[in-house]
Amino acid sequence: MTVALIDYGAGNLRSVANALAAAGADTVAITADPERIARADRIVLPGVGAFGACMSGLLAANGVVEAMAEAVALRGRPFLGVCVGMQLLADRGIELGDHKGLGWIPGTVRPIAPGPALRVPHMGWNDVHAATPHPLLVPGEAYFLHSFAFDAADPAQVLARTDHGGAITAAVGRDTIVGVQFHPEKSQAYGLAFLSRFLEWRP
Template structure:
């Protein structure tokens, strides 16, 4: 029986592109859903995200029981979880975009504005850039991926950082702990690298 993938729909993600990329990577059963029951029943959970931290966290929290269902599936049942872009940033304790806003608090850290040391480098950080692993992980290999973000994850514990990129200084490209991984880059826009990354997620047994 095909594993059930819950792709969380909270009005703040590039849902169809992520769904299509997951299918291209080998997923057979995907529920694009705003129903907490689907998340509880899923074998894997994916949280996409496009937009501002506060708006995304507010939209996710506004779905009755969704955060609780995600905590049950991911934190207590230990099902593999992937956060993409803002979906990764929401894993932090807090975000500092347009004020201070509470995140899910799954991986300690703060999401703050990118401040490249080279004034010639623009924010947002947009386009292709490296993914450089900083410790071994089944999900992370070297390559190039597509980024689009103005804020970045600063992890409290360096051991939670899986990969970095460079944009006027090191920028977190991926984080992870246990059964959770977050990618700052967009695998659904990263062509062959992104599809291979999603295929590894579908095969991952943390």
Template sequence: MSSVALIDYGAGNLHSVWNALRAAGAAQVRVTADPVEVLGADRIVLPGVGAFASAMRALSAVPGMIGTLEASVREKGRPFLGVCVGMQLMAETGEEHGTTRGLGWCKGTVRALAPRPELKVPHMGWNDVRPTAPHPLIAPGEAYFLHSFAYDGSDVLAETDHGGPVAAAIGRDNMVGVQFHPEKSQRYGLALLERFIAWRP
């Protein structure tokens, strides 16, 4: 039986993500802040809402969690999905509320979206997801976005448009992050979570 660790570090929409994972067919989803449970899980989901700096501080404040993520995701190769700010934390740095180091799994920086008279920030609502290269998890479609900062760097798997190309998904190897909210993206989001649950990178 495949188990999913949904990491609780005080910065995620846990209830909605848990419901979506269960609806997508995950047999066992544990909401946990226990590194031992994370290390024993078959796959890991890192949700996140709010600001990069506060989310990274909250994740770092969970004893042993950063080291456990490194061991489970980077060393053991467990499938990983970051959602919204959880995706952004995969970057080297974020510029929200000062420069903060991220997990450094993808080479890039999370920067503010530039507001313009015809362009609202935050980027909120439904928008296209356009894959930039084939990937088993990322399909073209429409997803729900809500963010004021965006990833700028390498390892971009899909883009959306908000006054120009914006990273909608990033990743490499056994790790993927999505800027949109699968748990709010109805059929498209559930299909992505189904693929994640079945993914064998």
């Protein structure tokens, strides 16, 4: 099994690749080659940084968005977005401006509003609560680091939530697409178990 880990200048690629290998991936190809992406068995889109900058970097990687869409829409390949990679699935992100996303999961990424007892960014370990039954998401504790949250248009596409001054989306998904706000590669046993389920998933 080959996992295409998308290289567009916006992710901690090596740690994600190591976690995928530890979870059982045969081959992890860190790549921006549209042909390799389109033919991969699994696709993982990482992301660290601001929504607009990450989306610009993804669009600048010639043919990558089209290859991802071909793999997912035409070939039915399982797709995982991590952190900002999950946020890019939205229609738009409101961070340092208003930026268009991939539009694969309808919704808007909005800033988490700070409060007297609410620290932003949301950083550290927090519980993951399943919201919609899905084979990849189980209750547990994962590592989060983000200041913006995915406001999904369809509650049925929210697979899990966490609590940080109220409910925050921890995972979204539909069909063969899943996105998680937490970092599996930093979530120790919970994260490796999640990645193992993703590698074994047959949607």
